[in-house]
Amino acid sequence: MSQPSIRLEINAPFGEIILNKPEKRNALSVDMWAAIPELIERVMAADTVKVVIIHGGDAGAFAAGADISEFSTIYATPEAAAQSGAVIAAALNAVEACAKPVIAAIDGACVGGGMSLAMAADLRVASEDARFGITPAKLGIVYPAGDTRRLVAAIGAARAKDILFTARIFDAVEAQEMGLLSRVVARGEALAGARALGDAVAATSQWSTRAIKRMVAGIEAGWDDTSSEATGLFADGFASEDFVEGYSSFLEKRPANFTFK
16 A cells, blocks of 8 residues: 655654655645645644654655646636635645644755645754755746745844745755854754654743743734733743743752643
């Protein structure tokens, strides 16, 4: 039986969403995008999962872009294009809105739709030979609004325009310098690097990590220092069991045993 083009493996504390189309360097097809929201629901329902990692499996690439062989069908009419765009946007929004931290582990090509998926994650770890690019300007189209928003939030408008206007391919060193990446690791070590980073995240309070993710999203959406949502989220922490365990373990000089799931 053939393997699905995208699948979920749960290896606590990780839920790993694996792109699995090696014959096309994980070029993303509509069926792959359509599967992502349900996979995110599954990792959210799994109590043993603290961190989600998205990676390219054994393909030697994260994702080399969209599956262009579908373009004549999925973009054949304005209605078809709108429907396909909605499927892709729903997938990216599901990744971005996942309450658990999401890490993209990037080996090889991360281009076009691959960049869209990676930018929807919270953190990105790439191998030193990874290559990046966003190429709609080579196809006579425009990067979608949600994708552009995430890119601008990460690297600023001027740098976003640079890579969008030129549609150029750039390396991991430049990607890290402009703020796209959290870590750069040795060739072939992106998944190991992402798991190491994930272990560090999983060792902390999961109440805190999820609240931090909400706080950052809220600030990006316009919360200020006195917003009721922000002050309420801050106050809620002091009522959590993880807070009691955190300060108790510190006073008792022992590792914390956080219980929030």
